[in-house]
Amino acid sequence: MISSTPLTAGPALFSVDGLVGIIFLVMIAVTVIGGYIACNSQRLVRAVAGLIVCFVGVAGLYYFLNSPFVAMMQVLIYVGAVAVTISFAIMLAAPADQEKMSQSSILAGPLGFCTAALLAGGFSVLAIKTQWPVMDKINDGSVKKIGIQLLTNYSMVFELISIVLLIAILGALVIARVRREN
């Protein structure tokens, strides 16, 4: 998948590299559009739909990067489980016609814009200034290799992520308990 053409030259549109590039751009567009819908829609369920589009775009990027296993897990976990759970929570908690609440202060807009500009600028500088080495595939992305890596080199990270999930569950329980007692 990694083209040998230098980035400045740019492949022809209807060569294999060019078509691959178009697919890559489509995936990025899907991700960005999904994220935009998720942030800006007035209805919460539409925001969830946008989030799903965004997740599918990210899964496409993973597939593009030669790791179908991670792409499928992305769809299975984020679309099939996380998004379903989110919409479940929305349907149980919020009435259908509830509009997004707008009680943010005057400073929120400019401050948000500054933060976004800073982040975007920083990342662009980082992306342009860095010498990106063209890497070979580290491994074949198979389930076995990923499993071995997860339980040896990255076992600490793996366990820490599960602690984050545990804290999230405990937090939800605490909030629910307080509400119920009131």
Next chain:
Amino acid sequence: MSLTLLNVIFAVVVAIAFAAGNAAYLVWAERRGAARIQRRPGPNINGPFGLLQPPLDGIKLMAKQLLIPFGADRILFIGAPVLAMYPAIMSFVTIPFSDAIVAHNINVGILMIFAFASTGSMSLIFAGWSSRNKYSMMSAVRAVSQAVAYEIPMLITTITVVMIAGSMDLMEIVNQQSASILHWNIFPLLGNSHNILMPVSFLIFFTCTLAETNRAPFDLGEAESELVAGFHTEYGSMGFGLFFMGEYANIVIGSCMTTILFLGGWSCPFGLFPGVWWFLLKLYLLIATFIWIRWTFPRTTIYGLLNLSWKILIPLSLANLLFTAGLIKVF
């Protein structure tokens, strides 16, 4: 290059035609089966044995106007039926019907099918929510809790099969069972499992397939006696048609997966003439069982449904997983 492109187009056309054709004619099969079980004639007027009924129904549905209720969310209301049909068509890409008939075999085929199947419940959620109807809404809530509850034992049972096979490649899983009927994963004695709990796995998997496809006795999402018609109350025309066809396409996918994982795919019971016909025979026997179960058992309650999953199937499938892992470690 052009040959590959032709292959792709051919595969896409065949996948859509197979999914849609099966969906249409399984409706006919269901109505005939229901009629037989209830001792009355089914649709038998149009064509021999009523075989022209599905295309006529299709024309009727397509000729009707698509009404969108006042206050409904237009985009999601129209999008939901499309979402109901697409996971099944996507899954046909990687299902091997025989060692030659497969559109594109990827080495994480099982994962791909479950990934797309898990997105199918989004269509029920969007349909239920966007209709702006309290019955649809309740149905969507039920459908979500049901989908989440039964996905867990289904995936755990699949993991036991994957552990035994040592592969997520559907072709590879079938090839390992192809020696004779006793090597099928459902039978514990010969084969590569030696796992005495395999029939239990099969039962769990089949029950979860029934629940995941919203079939009776687990069709709480569209319980007519309580929720009018559930999530598709507000749908008419081909929107309703797509929900209906999506249900049957999902049944076909579920039966394909059961055939591949437990019943040896396209391999013959006696080791003779393996081929696509054995696959189709097993597939349609399973689908007939689906129809038979639907018209034989009464609907459960929502509590019974959730209790069955969380209190019985999940502990059972976890014990099965541990037992299988122990067996693999010992032998």
